[in-house]
Every structure is written in structure tokens, then in C-alpha cells.
Amino acid sequence: xxxxxxxxxxxxxxxxxxxxxxxxxxxxxxxxxxxxxxxxxxxxxxxxxxxxxxxxxxxxxxxxxxxxxxxxxxxxxxxxxxxxxxxxxxxxxxxxxxxxxxxxxxxxxxxxxxxxxxxxxxxxxx
Numbered sequence: 001x002x003x004x005x006x007x008x009x010x011x012x013x014x015x016x017x018x019x020x021x022x023x024x025x026x027x028x029x030x031x032x033x034x035x036x037x038x039x040x041x042x043x044x045x046x047x048x049x050x051x052x053x054x055x056x057x058x059x060x061x062x063x064x065x066x067x068x069x070x071x072x073x074x075x076x077x078x079x080x081x082x083x084x085x086x087x088x089x090x091x092x093x094x095x096x097x098x099x100x101x102x103x104x105x106x107x108x109x110x111x112x113x114x115x116x117x118x119x120x121x122x123x124x125x126x
Contacts, residue, residue: 001025002025002026002098002115003025003026004022004096004097004115004116004117005023005024005118006020006021006022006095006096006117006118006120007020007021007023007120008021008120009120009121009122009123010121010122011123011125012086012122012123013125013126014086014087014088014124014125014126015085015086016086016124017082017083017084017086018083018122019082019083020036020080020081020083020094020096020120020122021078021079021080022036022078022079022081022096023076023077023078025077027098028074028077029072029077029078029079030053030074031053032053032098032099032102033050033051033052033098033099033102033105034050034051034070034072034079034096034097034098035047035049035050035051035096035097035098035099035107036048036050036070036079036094036095036096037094037095037096037097037110037113038090038093038095038122039092039093039095039119040091040092040093045110046108046110047059047106047107047108047109047110048061048064048068048094049064049070049081049107050107051070051071051072051079053102056072058070059107061108063089064090067083067084067085067086068081068082068083069082070082081094081096083122086122086124087124088124088125089124090124091122091123091124091125092122093119093120093121094119094120094122095116095118096116096117097110097114097115097116097117098113098114098115099112099113099114100112100113100114
């Protein structure tokens with residue numbers, strides 16, 4: 001049974017940092033791409049960052065480039081999202097997910113992703 005579990009969210013002041021974790025089970029992480037998405041109240045779910053399965057290529061949405069870093073530890077079956085210099089507009093529920101089919105999938109299309117975690121809340125506020 002495929003399962004993804006996010007953790008690491010919380011309340012942080014602007015300029016602060018958080019590291020989110022996505023622990024996966026039921027499949028071998030080595031062969032799967034992973035995406036991080038977020039959804040703020042009243043907004044659509046948007047892709048934040050993705051990392052490919054084989055060569056570790058990464059993608060970031062423009063608003064987080066230079067501030068967020070995605071990484072994977074296949075031995076621990078875990079993907080991380082290091083978030084630095086957080087801003088109030090980063091406030092959202094953050095989800096990790098795997099694409100239904102990696103080839104042809106886009107980190108900008110949540111519909112390409114079929115297995116999701118339950119999400120972790122990130123709140124950036126003073």
C-alpha cells in the first residue's frame with residue numbers, strides 16, 4: 001500500500017526556516033519522482049518543487065527559487081523540502097505526491113499526481 005506522510009510544518013516568523021519531510025512506504029523511492037505542492041485558503045493547489053527519480057533533476061516554481069531546496073534520501077525513503085527566508089505568502093498546507101506516470105508529468109499540474117499525503121500546515125506570521 002502506497003503511503004506518503006508529511007511532517008515538519010509549523011508556525012514560523014517571516015525570514016525563518018522550516019524543513020518538511022515526506023516519508024514514503026509501500027514502494028521503493030528510488031524509482032519515483034516526488035513533488036511538493038501547497039494550497040492556501042481559497043486558492044488552487046500549486047506545484048512548489050519536484051525531483052525526478054533517476055537523475056535527481058529539480059524544478060521550482062518561480063516564487064520559491066533561491067529560497068527552497070528539494071532533496072531526497074533514498075536510503076531513508078524520504079524527500080525533504082528545506083524552506084528558508086519564509087514569507088507570509090508561503091502560508092499554506094503543503095503536500096507531497098507521486099506522479100501517476102513520471103514520463104510526461106509536470107510539476108505544474110496537480111492532476112498528473114495520483115498518490116498524496118495528508119498535508120502539513122505551514123504558517124508564516126509575526
